[in-house]
Amino acid sequence: MASLAAQVLTGAAQTAAQFAPVPWLGAATGVLAALINMFAKAEANKNGIVQLQDRCLSLMVVICNEGQHFPQDQQIRLCSGVQHTLQSILERMEPWCTMHKCKLFVKQDELFGIIQQCHADISDCLVELQITCQLSTHAWQVDFELSRARDKEDIMLYLSDIRNQQELITNSQVQQAAELHQIMILMQNNLPGNVPTTDRGMESNLYHVQHSSLSLLPNMHLERGEVKRIGLYAVKGSGVADIWEGYYLNEEKVSIKVLRAVNCKPQTLVRFDREVAIWKRVWEANRGEHILPLYGYCSTDGPYPYVVSPWMVNGTVNEYIKKYPTVDHFALIKGICDGLNVLHTMVPPIVHGDLKASNIVVDINGNPLLSDFGFAKVLEDVTGVNFTMSAGAANSQRWLAPELSSDNAMLTTQSDIFAYGMTILEIMTHEVPWHTIHNTTHVVIKLSKGEMPPRPQDLAVITRGLDDNLWWLTRRCWSTTAEERPPTKEIQEILTLFG
Structure with a gap:
């Protein structure tokens, strides 16, 4: 009819x-x-x-x-x-x-x-x-x-429809979490992907709904074209990773870290899926205040997987202090401890595993954000090689605790504290730890003998804040007995007294 x-x-x-x-x-x-x-x-x-x-x-x-x-x-x-x-x-x-x-x-x-x-x-x-x-x-x-x-x-x-963006944002702020999650699933599943199109409204609307609701995407395996690289070449590189510039949901500039030490195999994806749960827990605990958010990962855009995080215009801590040498170095050290405390007080605790100035970025307000947390463990799991024996550790030996030199050593919160002490030295001196020793093997030998870096005497270093009190704390972080190193909460209390 x-x-x-x-x-x-x-x-x-x-x-x-x-x-x-x-x-x-x-x-x-x-x-x-x-x-x-x-x-x-x-x-x-x-x-x-x-x-x-x-x-x-x-x-x-x-x-x-x-x-x-x-x-x-x-x-x-x-x-x-x-x-x-x-x-x-x-x-x-x-x-x-x-x-x-x-x-x-x-x-x-x-x-x-x-x-x-x-x-x-x-x-x-x-x-x-x-x-x-x-x-x-x-x-x-x-x-x-x-x-x-x-x-x-x-x-x-x-x-x-971009014209509905404000209504979607308003609704996202009053919806129940489960309903909002389902809306975002619907939007993410219907992204245009990598199909060429001039209509990017779904991406823009999803981005603003996500950010107004202070949430991450429902599916953090970014395989619907959520991220697009910029340029033909990486802008930075290391022994195990390359950094590319990119755009997230066609709205925000992001850092794309391609992990060249890892192949896109099924076991890799399983490990990344487990890591996603940790990223979400950290985000919910801190909302990007002390820890650089991780937006997700991708394993379908080239031979190597990559992880995506916001692009920080101030770069890493070591880049930042060299560009702005008069900034408050003590505030940076305190902020880094706050970030480490977020990880160490999670249940169960999260070990950063590779703490150093180049793995700490600075936000637009000059606050340090810990990045790359847990990547050392990811590399261990997917390569089957202990991080301390891997290519990645070669660039991190100067920050590694002496107990990590043994074959079966495990990364711990105590080894993070040791690395934190080295990071204090690095920030205050504007030099990597043991900067007068070029061969890292000699660094490992010195650590095995219980030797630690000598106290800097440069007036500029002392002026930045490395006084008797901070040197005493740094030495405590370097204790050769892991259990004697102070936990993050104690360090926070000490730094508050110093500051």
Whole structure:
């Protein structure tokens, strides 16, 4: 049956007028008018709801036509049957027609099931009333699937329309966490990927929803084109990784760290998926105040996986202090301890594993943010090589605790404290630890003998803050007995007294 747009008026008042000359249908007409009023309030799924409304109207027309020559008792039976069916549809659909559109978006499958059941009720009503007509066939199912597809398309158009960005942001701030998570899943799953397009509205809207809600993307395996590299070459490199510039969701400049020491194998992805849970825990605990956020990783953009984090214009701590030599060095040291404390007080504790100035960045406000936490352990797991024996450790030997020189050594919170002491020295001197020794093997030998770097006597170093008190604390961090090194909370208290 064609849409009743050409057969009946669809407003509630018009509907009442349409069936006013049929007094025996009065009760059913009242329910139908209420149903149409309710459908008009629905904020989404207009196609599916209009189709259901059309079929409800068609049901009334069929009953009216069939019953006009029936005796009164038969008319009462017909009216009762259609009234019961329409009332059932009214009660079933009412929660959905008053629901906010964003909540409807994430409950599409459930809503489609409800609408489908309403259509089945109409068919059952006709069977029960022993009325055979085109309305009772399964032709409605074809229209139902078409309406379903159009409703899904409308949802995607809404979510990708930049004009709806402020409304999406506002809704993200009042939605329940689970609902917001589902909306973001829907948006992320429908990103355009790497397909060339000038319409990047979905990316922009998702980015602003994510940031306004202080959350990370639901799927941190970034394989839908969430990140795009800039340029043909890396801007920095080390023995195990290259740093590229990129854009995240076409909105924010990011750092893409390509891990050349790791191949994209199934075991690598399993390890990264486990690491994602840790990244999320750290983000929820700190929200980027002391720890550089990790937006996710990708294993489908080249032979090596990479991790993505915000681009810091001030660079690393060692770059920052050389560019701005008069900054408050003591504040940097204190901020680094605050970040390390975040990791060490997680349950279970998180070991950074490779703490040094080049793995600490500085935000726009001059605050230090720890980066690359846990990567040492990731490299151990996916390569099967102890970090202290790996190529990555060759660049970190000057910061490694002496106990890590043994074959079966494990990275611990105490080894992080040792590295923190070396980082204090590095920041205050503007030189790597043991800077007068060029061969790191000689550094390992000295550490094995219990030797530590000599105290700097340069006036500039003392002026930056390396006085007797801070030197005493640094030496405590270098204790050859790991258990004697102070935990981060104690260091925080000491630094507060010093400052």
